[in-house]
Amino acid sequence: MSDVPIADHALLSDCHTAALVTRHGSVDWLCCPRFDSPSVFGRLLDDDAGHWSIRPVGAFTATRRYLDQTLVLETTFHTPTGTLAVTDAMAVGPNEHPHGHALGNGAPHMLVRSVSCRDGEVRMRVRIEPRAEYGLLRPLMSHVPGGLNIRGGPEWLMLSSPMDLACADSSAYGEVTLRAGDELQFALHRSTWGLEPARIWSQEEIADWLAVTVQAWRAWSKLHQNYEGPWRELVHHSGRVLQGLTFRPSGAIVAAPTTSLPEGVGGERNWDYRYSWVRDASFTMEALWVAACPDEAGDFFTFMTTAAAGAIGPDYPLQIMFGVNGEHDLTERTLPHLRGWRDSSPVRVGNGAWNQHQIDVYGELLGAAHLLADKISEMDCDMRAFLVALADAAVVRCREADHGIWEVRGEPRHFVYSKVMCWVALDRAIGLADRLQAQDRVPVWSAARDEVRERVLREGWNASVGAFTQYFGSADLDASCLMMPIVGFLPADDPRMLATIDAIADRLTDERGLVYRYRTEGGVDGLAGEEGTFLLCTFWLAQALAEAGRVNRATEVFERAAGYANDVGLLAEEVDPATGELLGNFPQAFSHIGLVNAAWSISQARHRAAL
Template sequence: MSGVPIADHALLSDCHTAALVTRDGSVDWLCCPRFDSPSVFGRLLDDDAGHWSIAPAGPYTATRRYLDQTLVLETTFHTPDGTLALTDALALGHNGEKHGHDLGRGVPHLMIRGVSCRGGQVRVRLSYQPRPEYGLLRPLLSPLEGGLTARGGAERLVLSSPVPLRYLNCDAEAEFTLRVGDELWFALQRSTLQQEAPRVWSQEEIAHWMAVTVDAWRVWSKLHQNYDGPWHELVGHSGRVLQGLTFKPSGAIIAAPTTSLPEEVGGVRNWDYRYSWVRDASFTLKALWVAACPDEAADFFSYMTTAAAGAIGPDTPLQIMFGVGGEHDLSERTLPHLRGWRDSGPVRVGNGAWNQQQIDVYGELLSAAHRLEEKLTGIDADTRRFLVALADAAVVRCDEPDHGIWEIRGQPQHFVYSKLMCWVALDRAIALAGVLQAEDRVPGWAAARAEVRERILREGWSEQAGAYTQFFGSTALDASCLMMAIVGFLPADEPRMLATIEAIADRLTDERGLVYRYRTESGVDGLDGGEGTFLLCTFWLAEALALAGRVNRAAEVFERAAAYANDIGLLSEEIDPVTGEMLGNFPQAFSHIGLINAAWAVSQARHRAAL
């Protein structure tokens, strides 16, 4: 059973795919060549699904950090006889100031690992167990001068190693001693069977790739990391995480690089998050703007509009999510041969929510367009027509029930958040009417906007709950109602809005003060079991409190949520309300987006208070 705590993992990225490395120096998750490709190392989900570990052979303690302004990981092992440093990265292809905006272009699809002895001597053990196709394949290992190859399925892995490897069938291992000043480099590269003959990389070449990668991250950070408000280091790091979750060839930003890390240990709420959600668009664009990533914001918006453009019409609702290359069919299946993290099955690939109706998506895309208004002046006629069609679709579909932002698998409902985002769609479309050359539609959009607003105010409020609630006629609280203040539907200090904020702070939080999405015991989501508190929702609470002028409370809520980042600043989706452990897919873009946006809200609230 795989049971390494989620918090013990670190993210590596080349802006095409990602790896997760444990505190013990084991690569337990790697999909290549894309985020959503089958895993080569999958021990994250099953002990037998493959790993690549490098660590001292004897007892040790370990500390780790990212090298300054990078996603290059350094793990330091302290043993009774010496100190060993392990440096890990997925290689980037560019360095130099002129390439600062091109992070992730020209990557060699190469994982690089360096070990150096920094004191005394250390006996080191290497274990290499590739398992392609989510652990289904046990590849054939063959020797190669300076390394070995692993062949299985339609691809080939080449491991470059400066030390001899003992191997049997599909596993390889080595032990070697390093003394102070010694340094060795290892590399793993994927190629298809149709490509040219495999090659190994020399020590000098691998060391060069590491230097290029460190430099590329630092140049990118220098050009992008200029937020100087409160918690600027957290905001800057979260910006790098979002960059690390970006699929550079298309501009897509994935929700997380993992699948099936559960929302409850032993539960069934295990989903594949290696895709890009329309739902995330407006939140993501705002966070990228705060984190000073305008090019990435424009790329993400272009990806979204391109992926979605052919999938909307009078009888065709907008699809809610896409593959990283813009793929539409994300059909879900289970992998019964994998036990799942801490026996939390089933393990799923694909995501069955791809063909749900969620009417909030129109507002999210138009809100994203509104944030990029200054970059839209030269948009082509097709994009203008698409954005106009989004607003028209919001008019038609705002009266329909849907599955909501949380993608319930129960009966569709008239969710308040979904209606709110239809209002946002129309509000932003009206603001963009000149750019969209759609001034003639403004009267109709304005009438529909007024109608949906009146319905939210009338049917979304519950006297019994003393708050705006999850769906029309419900008394259940839902953290997404905090967005009513964040998107500007109501002032945060308007009496009913403030009552909703306080109700969520008082009745939708655990004893740690972290916020649930909603109470799962209501049964509205059609799933068994429960889930943890949501870090994104807790950051929403901080943002709403800041907008209401409760700046000190907002800062307290922010710090409460941010404190759950692991030792290298990464956030998961949820926190176990009993143990305080991380739950859900990791690292979670939504959580880092929430952190950035909440920090900005507190910064702006402090500025207003000082005037």
């Protein structure tokens, strides 16, 4: 069982996959070559599922940081005899695009670990235990000049190592004493069946890969990150995290790089987030508009157009999520050989929500297309037809029940948020009509937009509750109603909206002032057990307050939520209301999206107040 706190991990990314590194220098999660590939290191979910640790022998304390404007991690170990620094990166390759937005195109699928002794001397231990197929396979390991050949099942790995490591029981290990000025470079890289094994890299070549990776991240940050409002560094860092969750070959964006980190310790709310949700990815593109000037918008909409593959229209609902190469079938299964983080089982791969009916996705996608229209340099006939089909589908689907933004596994309902986002789909399509060459559709879209708005105002408002509620006829609050003023459905200072904001702030928060999605004890989601408060929802509250002109209150809520970022600025999905510990898949795109958008709204509200 893994017991390392979720917050003790840091993210590495090459925009193809990701690794998580603990505070104590252990790579406990790595799937290769893609985010959704089986893990090679999976100790995050079970002690026996593989890891790679580099750390001092004996007592130490550790501090860490990302190198400025990068996702390159530096961990500094302080020992009684000296100081050791380990610099970790997923090598991204040179960023050779003239506009600097091709981060990850030349990624060599290589994890680089550079070790240096800063002062004194430090005895260092290295241990590597690859366990492919989510820990099922114990590989064959053999020495080659300059490293190790590691093969088993579908994976063929090479470890470039300056140390002569001993091998036993499918593990390699060794110790060495470093003195001030000494440096060692390690690299783990992959090959495939039928090809020559990956080469061994020299110490100089590995150091060059690391330097190129630092330079590529900094070049991307310099060219893309222009936000100068409050919490500038937090916003910029969140932009890099969101970029790190992008799958460069296709333009897909994953919700998180992990699976089955629980929403409640020991509970069953454990899901695989390593896929591209239409909703999450669209929100990510909107957040990058603030945090990182998304030149990749065209790639994303090309991915969505291709992934949907024409299967969209009044008779064909848009699938809510895809694999990172556009795969449709994401059938869910469990891995019973893994105990899960803190015995939170089952561990799942795949996601059973892939074939759910969720009508809000039309609004999120068309909302992003409307916001980013000037970033899409070429909107070809296929993309135009796709976006028109989304709006046409919203005309029909807005009248239907669905499973909603929270993907409830109970019966479909007429969720208020889903209806509001259908309104967004139609409203934004009308705004894009000229660009889409669809002026003839505007009367139909306008009529449907007005119809769904009137229905939400009539059936979504509950006078006895004094708020818009979760679904038509419900008395339950839902934090997603905070999006109503954010997307422009109602002004934030509308009395009904102010009442809804106040109701959620008063009745849907914990003692820390963090916001729940909804109350789970009603069973609407079809699952047992409780969950934590949602950071995204708390940022939504801050954003809605800012839109309503309550800037001081918005600032307080924002800083409360942002305060749960770990020491390297990463946020999970939820916070345990009892302990304040981070819960859920990590790092979570939704949480960083919420941070970026709330910071932007507060910045704009301050500007309006100063006029």
